[in-house]
Amino acid sequence: MKKKTIDHTDLLVLTLLAGEDMYGYQIITELARRSDHTFDMKEGTLYPVLHSLWQEGQVEAYEAEAPTGRKRKYYHLTKKGREALRVETQAWRAYARGVDAILSSCPALG
Amino acid sequence: MKKKTIDHTDLLVLTLLAGEDMYGYQIITELARRSDHTFDMKEGTLYPVLHSLWQEGQVEAYEAEAPTGRKRKYYHLTKKGREALRVETQAWRAYARGVDAILSSCPALG
DNA sequence: TGACAATACCTCGTGTATCTATGTATAATA
DNA sequence: TATTATACATAGATACACGAGGTATTGTCA
Numbered sequence: 001m002k003k004k005t006i007d008h009t010d011l012l013v014l015t016l017l018a019g020e021d022m023y024g025y026q027i028i029t030e031l032a033r034r035s036d037h038t039f040d041m042k043e044g045t046l047y048p049v050l051h052s053l054w055q056e057g058q059v060e061a062y063e064a065e066a067p068t069g070r071k072r073k074y075y076h077l078t079k080k081g082r083e084a085l086r087v088e089t090q091a092w093r094a095y096a097r098g099v100d101a102i103l104s105s106c107p108a109l110g
Numbered sequence: 111m112k113k114k115t116i117d118h119t120d121l122l123v124l125t126l127l128a129g130e131d132m133y134g135y136q137i138i139t140e141l142a143r144r145s146d147h148t149f150d151m152k153e154g155t156l157y158p159v160l161h162s163l164w165q166e167g168q169v170e171a172y173e174a175e176a177p178t179g180r181k182r183k184y185y186h187l188t189k190k191g192r193e194a195l196r197v198e199t200q201a202w203r204a205y206a207r208g209v210d211a212i213l214s215s216c217p218a219l220g
Numbered sequence: 221t222g223a224c225a226a227t228a229c230c231t232c233g234t235g236t237a238t239c240t241a242t243g244t245a246t247a248a249t250a
Numbered sequence: 251t252a253t254t255a256t257a258c259a260t261a262g263a264t265a266c267a268c269g270a271g272g273t274a275t276t277g278t279c280a
Contacts (some may be wrong), residue, residue, distance in 0.1 A: 009237080012209070016212055018202030018218045025257050038208030045238050047259060070246065070257070082218075083167050089219055096206050099122070105144050108128045108192075118266080155267050157230060159235050180228070180275065 009049050011092055014077065014085040022031060023072040024050060050075060058084050095107060119159050121202055122149060124187065124195040127169060134160060135183040160185060168194050 016027055024046055031039045053059045058081030064071050077085070103109055126137055137195030141149045153219055163169045176182050187195070213219055 008209070012212055015216045015219070016214050018216045023257075024259095025255095031212065035199040035211050038204055039212070042239060043257090043259080044240070044242095044261090048238095052181070058140065066256095068247065068256085072257070085219075092209060092213075094148055098145040099118070099202060099206070101145050102122050102125050102141065102149070103199065103202075104127045108126045109125070109195075109254095134230095152268055153228090153230080154232090154269065154271095158267090161230095176228095177240075178227085178276065182228070 007043060008092075009041070010053065011088045012041075012086070013046070013049060013053065014081055014088065017075055017077040018082065018085055021074045021076045023074050025072075027075075053081065056080070056084075087094065114200065118202075119151070119155060120163065121198045123156070123159055124150070124168065124191055125170070125196065127185055128192065128195055131147040131184045131186045133184050136184075137185075163191065166190070166194075 012031060016030055017021055021050050022030065024043070026041065026055060027050075027081055028046055031041050050061075052058065054061055054075070058078060059075045060078055061073055061075055064074050122141060123137060126132055126140055132140065134153070138151050138153065138161075139157060141151050160169065160171075164171055164185070168188060169185045170188055171183055171185055173181055174184050
C-alpha cells in the first residue's frame with residue numbers, strides 16, 4: 001500500500017501527461033524547461049514513478065518510433081490518472097495554502 | 111551531512127519560532143490551528159527535528175516552569191536559525207512557483 | 221477516589237521518496 | 251572515431267515522516 005504525504009513527483013508527471021502523451025526522457029526535459037530548472041528530476045526518480053503509475057492504472061504505455069528512428073516508450077494518461085491528477089492538484093493547493101498560512105502568520109517574513 | 115530536498119518541516123518549525131519561543135507540544139498545536147489542520151505534525155516527526163535544529167545551532171533550548179507548574183522545554187530561534195529560515199522561505203517560494211508553473215502549463219486544469 | 225483525557229517529553233522501527241551510481245544501447249556531432 | 255545527447259532501466263544509499271510505544275504530570279468528572 002502506497003501512502004505518500006505530498007506526491008510532488010506524481011503530481012508533476014501526471015500534469016505533463018494531461019497535456020500530451022510523453023516519453024520518459026521528454027518528461028524530464030520538459031519539467032526542467034517549464035519550471036526554469038526548479039525541477040531537474042533524475043532518471044532514478046522518474047522511471048520507478050512511471051512504472052508505479054502504470055501499475056496503478058493511471059497511465060498506459062506504448063512504444064513508438066521517433067522521427068529519428070529511435071524507439072520511445074510513450075505514456076498516456078488514463079481516466080483513472082486524470083482523476084488522480086484532480087485529487088492531487090487539490091491536495092497540493094491545500095498544502096501550499098497551509099504553508100502560506102503559516103508563513104504569513106509570522107510578521108518577521110516579508 | 112543532512113541534505114533535504116524541500117525542508118517542509120524545518121521551514122514550518124522555524125517560522126513558528128520566529129514569532130515567539132515555543133515548546134514542542136505547543137508547536138504541534140499551533141501548527142494545526144494556524145493551518146486549519148492541514149499540518150497535524152506527529153511527535154515522532156517534531157522532536158527529532160527540534161533536536162537536529164538544536165545540533166545545528168539554529169535553535170537554543172531552555173527549560174521553564176509553566177503557570178500550571180509543569181516543566182516545559184522552550185526553543186528559541188538563533189541568528190543562525192533566522193538565516194536558515196530566510197533561505198528556506200525563498201526555497202519554498204521558488205518551489206511553489208515551480209509547481210504552479212507546471213500546473214498552469216496544463217490547460218486541462220482549472 | 222479512581223479512571224480517564226490532556227499535556228509534555230522522548231525513542232525506535234519501518235516505509236517511502238529521492239538521489240547517486242551504474243549499466244545498456246542508439247543517434248548525432250565534432 | 252571519439253564524445254555527447256538521447257533513451258531506457260535497476261540497485262544501493264540516504265533522508266524524511268510516520269506509527270507505535272514508553273514515561274510522567276495535571277486536569278476533569280463521575
